[in-house]
Amino acid sequence: MTLRNDIAITPELVASHGLKPDEYQKILDLIGREPTYTELGIFSAMWNEHCSYKSSKKWLRTLPTKGPRVIQGPGENAGVVDIGDGQAVVFKMESHNHPSYIEPYQGAATGVGGILRDVFTMGARPVAAMNALRFGAPEHEKTRHLVNGVVAGVGGYGNSFGVPTVGGEVEFDARYNGNNLVNAFAAGLADTDKIFYSEAKGVGLPVVYLGAKTGRDGVGGATMASAEFGDDIEEKRPTVQVGDPFTEKRLLEACLELMQTGAVIAIQDMGAAGLTCSAVEMGAKGDLGIELDLDKVPVREERMTAYEMMLSESQERMLMVLHPEKEPEARKVFEKWELDFATVGKTTDDLRFRVFWQGDEVANLPIKDLGDAAPEYDRPWTEPKTPAALAKDDVPQMDVAEALLALVGGHQCSSRRWVYEQYDTLIQGNSMQRPGGDAGVIRVEGHDTKGLAFSSDVNPRYCEANPYEGGKQAVAECWRNLTATGAEPLAATDNLNFGNPERPEIMGQFVKAVLGIGEACRVLEFPIVSGNVSLYNETNGRGILPTPTIGGVGLLPEWKQSVGIGFTAENQPILLIGGPSERGTHLGQSVYLRDLFDRRDGDAPHVDLAAEKKTGDFVRKLIRSGVVSACHDLSDGGLGVALAEMAMAGGIGATVTDVEGNDPILTFFGEDQGRYLVTLNLDPQGPEIAALWKEAEALGIFAPWIGSTGGTTLTLGAATAVPVATLTGAHESWFPSYMNG
């Protein structure tokens, strides 16, 4: 099929490019004439939701993005944060939701590829990856197929590329039945004085195309990602790209080698909307025009039109502006790695984006306006209705031991081993804490003691009930998970997954969640340095649960001081730090209610951010003082599930005393926020622990001794003792038996 550039622009054609009539009018006003077919494609690529953030920009501006350690905030390929000693961590999280539903293996694989490229484009070698995956109900007919494909795709790409997957999330809910979420995170290390940016500098310099050849795959992908799904979704398969991790690995090595030569002035990877977005971004940022000659673009298919080349989303491609005198040296690096290297254009001083193809000028557009003049909407939104809090006496009862076993062996809290054993978690030889704990921890190569911690978190149940508190909670839980390893949380990336923003109630969820995230980030001094927005996650008019995933990074000055979640020795005191004196009070939106009583009512737990900060800082200090032997934050399933996880991870039991007068269900399954469990290598009767309590009391932190480790069973108050082996059996069997079922 060959598409011509003289194709007539009809209202139907405009609509099929995802452009609204008023947006098309804006184009006409901007350029003073009818656009060519290629130009229409360029506008649709630049002005779709995915690339322009037109619905979200107004609210994203409210997020805190600065901090003493922030070198680069949002707006580049990834955020950059100073970790001392001239080193920086470079990271970002990005969604690949729509493609992963249409074609799970390739969709997930190219999601991983895209985020890795964002990181090494900035000059950083990727050292850690995570992925937050959300699927439909386990019993839904497509779920197994999607889990299989997505997990294999994430592994297939990341394993071959050679980055350890150190953490992530997997969750199931019927609200993702027609629209699963794949949020991929990557982090890399770079020297602070060797960070590369996308801003082009200098007129008349070569614009060089590097990497894989351009094909027809993914043409119009970004536009697809900005639309809702209907029943015709299967027809969209051709818009999914195909990943080639082997090429990406070579591209990584070639780019890092090339950067060493000093030849690179600016670099931008070709992600969504490929050549269009990357060229426009480099030029617009540098206040320069760009001229492209498409006849020079390496292609792997015949008779490709200008339109197709400009909109192709073929993977593993880069665009650079190079010092002309270093071009031969640069070419040699790419020849060594057997990658394409072609000078496809030049920078100009006319601020125009001009594209030539077979001797014709097929596009001539104002480069700054392509980005800056993109529509921006203040979409109408309605205040979300928060469900009424549960009545105080509304505590459905169940045998505590039975409830615990059902929860650790249920789809929400069961082990994710089936998933993470398909990922290479130890390549590079720096993984200190692998998946299964609170956060992944790696050593920093090139430094004797430093480590980095990574965690990805959000609780969509809470966000659905109360988007503002849910947004706060996502940030707080991420911050808490990093803290639980002993790390100082540095900064975060946000991946905001929501439904159709043109519906005021969905926009309301978005607005309130972003405000909640902002508030938590400010109080916890945890700025957002990069991110991605994925809207229109709906199928046939039903939106997903609001899912603002937060990916956080923390710094450990001494990785040896880091602790894990597993009990490490018998007869150690267990302290519950933070939270209310009743131990547990909040059952609304809990896993206990949802999974054991099929109830989704009540308000989400609220996060007291000041208490969160105070408690976290106290716990971190304890860990760094060396008295903590294990630490775990409390989240889904509350105190009971957290204790079980610590017991299972360490293969050691525990006996925990109940508190008379407190409802054991609230105590063990309430999901009150801001709480940690720690075990101490201290004598519970000794002076050190007394001093610790005194300090906690002075700070107003509740830190009761609730029990001790030891034995082979876990005893929660008056409940029947459960053998740790029985818990482990239930915990480990849900996923494999579900996938085999």
Place this chain on the structure above:
Amino acid sequence: MKAAVIVFPGLNRDRDMIAALTKIGGVKPSVVWHQDADIPDADLIVIPGGFSYGDYLRCGAIAARSPIMDKVRERAAKGTRVLGVCNGFQILIEAGLLPGALMRNTSLKFVCREVKLEVTNADTDFTRGYTKGQIIRCPVAHHDGNYFADAETLKQIEGEGRVAFRYAEGTNPNGSINDIAGILNAEKNVLGLMPHPENLIEAAHGGDDGRALFATVLQQVA
């Protein structure tokens, strides 16, 4: 001692291997790019793990036909010790330096976990740091590690003590015949194994059971 690490495009545990050899041997190995004309003088040649040529076609098949492998074959024939780990093992098999085949894991999935290995033959230049029958911990990370050989070959390698390591205590992660995790050539100067001893050599890795393999072979050639 002198060690050389051969690097093909797509390998990705070359950095892990170089780090292990450097930390244990005290000297950085020479790194040989697959297009280099020759391998510098070395007493140990290592082909590390990864996905050479993307594992496209068949794991190790393309790398095995690369000209540098003729040089590896020449050196091996002269008695130089050759170690292939994971993709390196697959390449040695595809190059005909070791017998048998490595098929897809029976689970049909990539598997990354820690397994137990039994040191089946402790009387080789690679394994003398262990004792026969010793059980060690070692991680695996592969998609195609299911060792297979026909009955006659199997009888031969078993009979000649050419099985160096076996998966132990029911931890065979891939369905390998006779639980075979690593094998030697007839002269016992070429070892290929699927597990990654280079990822378990220091406290930071949570153990150092892999260390003795490198310590032994590097000392032997000192």
